[in-house]
Amino acid sequence: xxxxxxxxxxxxFYLISLIPHAFVFFRRSxxxxxxxxxxxxxxxxxxxxxxxxxxxxxxxxxxxxxxxxSLVFFSWAFAASYLFADLFLKIxxxxxxxxxxxxxxxxxxxxxxxxxxxLMPALQSNWLLLHVTTCFFSYGAFAVSFIASIAYLLPIxxxxxxxxxxxxxxxKSILFGFPLLTLGVASGAVWAxxxxxxxxxxxxxxxxxxxxxxxxxxxxHLRLMKGWSEKKLAWIAFTGFLxxxxxxxxxxxxxxxLHSYAK
Amino acid sequence: xxxxxFKKSGEAFRRFGEFIASxxxxxxxxxxxxxVAILGSLIPQGREYAEYxxxxxxxxxxxxxxxxxxxxxxxxxxxxxxxLLCANILGCLIVSVVKTKRSFGFVLIHLSLVLxxxxxxxxxxxxxxxxxxxxxxxxxxxxxxxxxxIPLGFELRLKDFRxxxxxxxxxxxxxxxxxxxxxxxxxxxxxxxxxRPPLIKGNxxxxxxxxxxxxxxxxxxxxxxxxDSQFRVERFxxxxxxxxxSRAVFSASEEPNNPAxxxxxxxxxxxxxxWVFSNFSDFHMTKERPIGLKYIWAQDVPKDFISQVEILExxxxxxxxALRVNHPLRYGEFSxxxxxxDSQEEKWSGFAVVRDPGxxxxxxxxxxxxxGLTLNIYFHPTRNKKRLLEA
Numbered sequence: 001x002x003x004x005x006x007x008x009x010x011x012x013f014y015l016i017s018l019i020p021h022a023f024v025f026f027r028r029s030x031x032x033x034x035x036x037x038x039x040x041x042x043x044x045x046x047x048x049x050x051x052x053x054x055x056x057x058x059x060x061x062x063x064x065x066x067x068x069x070s071l072v073f074f075s076w077a078f079a080a081s082y083l084f085a086d087l088f089l090k091i092x093x094x095x096x097x098x099x100x101x102x103x104x105x106x107x108x109x110x111x112x113x114x115x116x117x118x119l120m121p122a123l124q125s126n127w128l129l130l131h132v133t134t135c136f137f138s139y140g141a142f143a144v145s146f147i148a149s150i151a152y153l154l155p156i157x158x159x160x161x162x163x164x165x166x167x168x169x170x171x172k173s174i175l176f177g178f179p180l181l182t183l184g185v186a187s188g189a190v191w192a193x194x195x196x197x198x199x200x201x202x203x204x205x206x207x208x209x210x211x212x213x214x215x216x217x218x219x220x221h222l223r224l225m226k227g228w229s230e231k232k233l234a235w236i237a238f239t240g241f242l243x244x245x246x247x248x249x250x251x252x253x254x255x256x257x258l259h260s261y262a263k
Numbered sequence: 264x265x266x267x268x269f270k271k272s273g274e275a276f277r278r279f280g281e282f283i284a285s286x287x288x289x290x291x292x293x294x295x296x297x298x299v300a301i302l303g304s305l306i307p308q309g310r311e312y313a314e315y316x317x318x319x320x321x322x323x324x325x326x327x328x329x330x331x332x333x334x335x336x337x338x339x340x341x342x343x344x345x346x347l348l349c350a351n352i353l354g355c356l357i358v359s360v361v362k363t364k365r366s367f368g369f370v371l372i373h374l375s376l377v378l379x380x381x382x383x384x385x386x387x388x389x390x391x392x393x394x395x396x397x398x399x400x401x402x403x404x405x406x407x408x409x410x411x412x413i414p415l416g417f418e419l420r421l422k423d424f425r426x427x428x429x430x431x432x433x434x435x436x437x438x439x440x441x442x443x444x445x446x447x448x449x450x451x452x453x454x455x456x457x458x459r460p461p462l463i464k465g466n467x468x469x470x471x472x473x474x475x476x477x478x479x480x481x482x483x484x485x486x487x488x489x490x491d492s493q494f495r496v497e498r499f500x501x502x503x504x505x506x507x508x509s510r511a512v513f514s515a516s517e518e519p520n521n522p523a524x525x526x527x528x529x530x531x532x533x534x535x536x537x538w539v540f541s542n543f544s545d546f547h548m549t550k551e552r553p554i555g556l557k558y559i560w561a562q563d564v565p566k567d568f569i570s571q572v573e574i575l576e577x578x579x580x581x582x583x584x585a586l587r588v589n590h591p592l593r594y595g596e597f598s599x600x601x602x603x604x605d606s607q608e609e610k611w612s613g614f615a616v617v618r619d620p621g622x623x624x625x626x627x628x629x630x631x632x633x634x635g636l637t638l639n640i641y642f643h644p645t646r647n648k649k650r651l652l653e654a
Contacts, residue, residue, distance in 0.1 A: 120565070121565060121568060121587070122588055178640065179633070179640050182636055189625070190629065194591065195600075197600040197617040202303065207304040210300060211300050214300075218294075218297075251304075255304060255305070
């Protein structure tokens with residue numbers, strides 16, 4: 001089996017998991033269905049891991065050097081973040097929306113060119129692995145906080161979720177992702193110093209990553225020091241992820257800079 | 264001055280100190296810095312006046328220059344904001360150490376941020392970045408940065424420069440020779456043309472042509488194995504157009520919409536140049552020739568730029584290195600990077616020479632912040648910390 005096979009089957013498992021997830025969402029207590037949903041996502045995740053491993057082996061580098069590869073990688077990190085968060089915070093109720101988003105990411109990935117292209121000299125570095133994995137795992141964690149913040153801000157939440165629980169999901173996902181984003185930006189700076197002789201050049205991608213970092217730093221300070229209300233904080237978490245999306249996708253298409261190979 | 268005056272100014276000073284060391288100021292500064300940074304990414308930075316004028320018009324451009332919006336991140340007001348943020352973090356740090364007992368992680372994180380800003384300021388003032396172009400065999404003892412000549416303190420010599428390409432990604436010229444003239448050895452090594460195994464294998468019927476694939480470089484004569492013919496690619500245009508009036512060839516754009524090469528063929532019986540098109544392999548601008556040419560265009564993807572350099576001190580070689588992208592050469596107080604190259608003949612290599620005392624400060628701060636965040640978030644139970652105000 002090749003990479004597309006594994007990825008397609010993974011996609012299918014994520015898709016099927018929507019059914020038990022939907023039941024979990026509507027019913028107050030459904031431990032068996034929760035377990036089934038978890039298993040389906042788990043299998044999908046393992047298959048996607050296999051797809052990534054195969055691509056890694058074929059290309060000989062971290063599969064994160066163009067838009068297709070990075071979207072698949074992001075989707076994988078998102079699924080990992082969900083499974084991880086579910087382990088500690090029991091968020092399978094949010095699973096339906098998380099999986100829906102993840103499927104959308106994969107569909108978006110499939111719309112990009114998947115052919116393997118040779119790696120340009122600037123990307124041939126061991127820093128690539130650390131830089132992209134940390135960035136994408138932080139994005140995955142922030143994506144979980146984003147879904148939770150939407151659930152918090154929508155009027156339906158009272159019926160299905162408790163305020164307290166959603167607030168905890170938002171807070172803890174951000175807390176988990178923040179050091180990863182810091183390491184992602186920092187390792188990028190070290191790499192830039194190695195490749196271009198300048199650790200920071202206010203390239204649009206760098207600037208937007210910094211802006212995103214500042215927003216999440218702001219979230220943590222407003223929460224821990226200023227005691228802002230949960231609703232206001234949910235708005236900040238929501239906005240934070242919009243910045244993540246722009247940093248990740250928007251900058252590539254709308255602003256030109258050093259990271260233009262990410263198109 | 265009466266005593267109340269001292270008291271008043273003392274009170275004002277205390278209040279100012281409290282303001283500087285307040286989380287409120289942090290919040291305000293972040294709320295200002297975020298849109299400022301966004302502005303700096305939306306308006307292209309450090310371009311020529313003409314470019315801004317064309318994009319925004321003269322009136323707006325004038326305003327952009329007045330407000331330093333064409334160089335946001337080096338503007339005085341951005342500097343003020345950053346210094347204020349640095350003072351703010353330092354203030355919070357001092358207060359937290361003196362007044363409230365904060366964790367070691369907290370101190371590390373905030374101290375690292377102060378260091379980060381300090382390191383950035385050191386770089387902004389003391390960083391030197393210059394350019395140095397060396398031809399093969401040439402050496403230099405100094406470089407130029409902002410019009411100034413700066414001595415290296417050693418001699419840098421370029422021994423050899425070469426570009427490595429991805430084999431499968433190169434553009435090719437396929438040449439089909441008339442069948443009767445084939446008496447060649449396939450394994451014959453062509454130093455520059457790099458012959459490839461023939462596309463068609465097996466017995467050749469009479470009249471059939473024997474195609475050869477060549478990776479080529481411009482302006483270099485390459486012999487076609489088993490024949491007296493040679494070829495040379497003399498010109499490349501990405502978007503071929505022909506002006507009927509002047510009978511001149513030009514490129515309509517830089518996009519590879521209609522890539523074409525001008526091939527010069529020279530042999531016993533022929534000596535001619537001919538345009539060969541990647542998109543229209545059967546199109547000939549002149550009459551049909553016995554030698555068939557087919558051009559396969561491909562985006563040139565270099566694999567690596569390798570400059571073999573050596574450092575000489577008093578004429579003696581003390582260090583040798585293959586200087587490549589992502590593998591800079593560090594010697595003395597300078598770091599030397601592969602920056603540009605001779606794409607035509609691969610005879611010269613361009614280097615960026617950098618001296619930045621801020622880098623070490625930045626890297627120290629990175630280690631500190633990562634250590635602090637790991638301690639505080641993944642190990643220290645900050646995550647269980649109760650919020651100040653419950654909603």
